[in-house]
Amino acid sequence: MAMVKKKKGLYVLLIGIFIFSFGFYEVGSNHFAYAATTFPKGSSIGGIDVGEKTEDEAVSLLLSAIERWKNEGDFIVQTANDSVVIPYKNIKFDVKASVKEMTNQIDKPWYAFFTKSEPQQLPLTVSVDVTDELLDKFGNSIDVKKTVQLIENTISYLGQHKITAVSSNQNDAEATIAETSWEIPSDYLFMDELLEELNRISIPANSSFSYLESIADKVSYYSEAEGNFVVSMLYALLLQTNVEFVERHSQGIIPSYSEPGIEAKVSKNEKKDFIVYNSGPNEIRVTAEQTGNVLKMGLRSKKPENTYRYSIENSLDVDYRTINRYNKDLQPGHRQVLQPGQKGKRVEVYRITVSSTGEKIDKELISKDFYLPTPEILLLAPAVEETGDGTETGENAGTGEASTTTEDGTVPTDQKTNTTTGPGNTMNATDSNDANHAATTDDSIYEQPNVVK
Known part of the structure; x- marks a missing residue:
């Protein structure tokens, strides 16, 4: 009887969970069904910033931008012998399809619901209707397919109003x-x-x-x-x-x-x-x-009409730091390089534009790059001095502070040695007293949790 009651209670619990989940789904669905999609900040369509805009706002913004672009003048294709005007009635903008594509790009799977959508940069969806009249104006020396592709690519970013036709x-x-x-x-x-x-x-x-x-x-x-x-x-x-x-x-x-x-x-x-x-x-x-x-x-x-070359300028070496690590089990005067140091570097890369006459007409900064230096890591034996009364003291390198040895000749585990690693910078390294680590230089032994190699 008790078993029957337990099963009945379990069924009731499962049904309750199902009803609650279904109700939550319905509420969630109703809550989000009408939520307007907002594009991530930094997103653009056809070079027009639509970040933090809804779909309707983006459509309105793009239509206005297209009208302003048309009002700037005719779209002209320059051929070898003539200038051909492409009528705007032959140019079809599909703004809604462009916005829909943006929505699809930022759409996330259900398991990535809480991740942030990345900004997207997409072209406008554009097509050009090439009539027989336009074909006649282009002539036989024009590669029509490539020229139309160039027209669509240019207009898809509301670019310049004049291009040069692609020769066959x-x-x-x-x-x-x-x-x-x-x-x-x-x-x-x-x-x-x-x-x-x-x-x-x-x-x-x-x-x-x-x-x-x-x-x-x-x-x-x-x-x-x-x-x-x-x-x-x-x-x-x-x-x-x-x-x-x-x-x-x-x-x-x-x-x-x-x-x-x-x-x-x-x-x-x-x-x-x-x-x-x-x-x-x-x-x-x-x-x-x-x-x-x-x-x-x-x-x-x-x-091209102009030529281009790059130039690496303002190169600056960055000195590396030295990290000293100490081990009491080493012979006095012992010194070993665990990791060689390597200087870092700062550089700037420029692109130089040179005219057909050889004149430098532009200089553009492309990047500033920084390469971190690699610190030098040394393994040392603590310096030992003999005092007038016959006792020995360990002098802390770089600080002038002394640490007294114990009766068995070891440095206390709580005694730390200040180690200078660069101008104004100090790191602490502690001696190892583990007998299993004696007479070894395995780098992992001397690795400290606050030292980044």
Whole structure:
């Protein structure tokens, strides 16, 4: 009988939980069903800031921006012999689809409900109706498909009102605008797929390029170290073009294959991407070829009016600190380097624009990079002095303070030695009295919880 009552009570409890959960779901659904979506701060559509706006507010804002853009003048395509006006009736903006795409981009799965949505930058959805009349005006020397793509890319960010048509023989006018060769580290074993994807990369004018989307996400096996090598090389090349760097992260260390400031990092797990925007007027193609342990990478495009180069300036070395660690079991005068010190560095990277006549016409700061120094860690035996009465004292290095030894010749466990690690900085290191640690220099023994290696 008691068992029956227990089962009955259990059923009642389960039914109560079900009803409560269902009611909570209904209330929650009713509560959020009509909540307006607000886009994350920093989000933009077509270059228009829609951060902290609802969908309706974003639509209204974009429509107003499009009208202002149209009122600035006609949209003109310059051909070799004429200027062709593209009527605005032939240009279709789908604002609602643009806003819907933004909503889809920031939409999160149920298990990520409490995570913060990242800001997004999307183009406007635009299409151009190419009539027979426009085709006649373009003529046979124009690559219509590429020209229309250039028009749509430009308008999708409400860009300039005048572009140059893409010639049908543009490929014949291509040239190598930047080229470099780097030695591949010996332990990089999965470069083949990366190179295959690199050779497929082209960045049309007025378009963005994402390394994670275009390369990393398309290979069957991705090594972050090899990805950093490739993207660093690509970064060095794109510094010699007029692209805009939307997102670039430093590795925080100076890799062996490059120089300070000329490196980049991409990470799927940390969501760190490398994104550039080609503001035009020409498409940029990537070429990559491996010969032995050397990777040769280049950029091909129609020869630009201006040329570009990068400059590393204001390089400053940052001294490292020395951390002294003491062990009473070592012979007097013992000194061992547990970790060599390495200087840090600060650099600034600039892009220089040079005209066709060789005149420097612009200098743009691209990045400021800082590489932390690596502290030097020394293992020392405490200095010992013999006093006039025959007793021994241990002198604390760098402080002039003395610590008296116990009867068995050891330093008390609560006796600390102040160790100077740099100008104005002091760290504490304690002696080890564990018999198992005697006569060893294993770095893990001397690691202190407040010392960062």
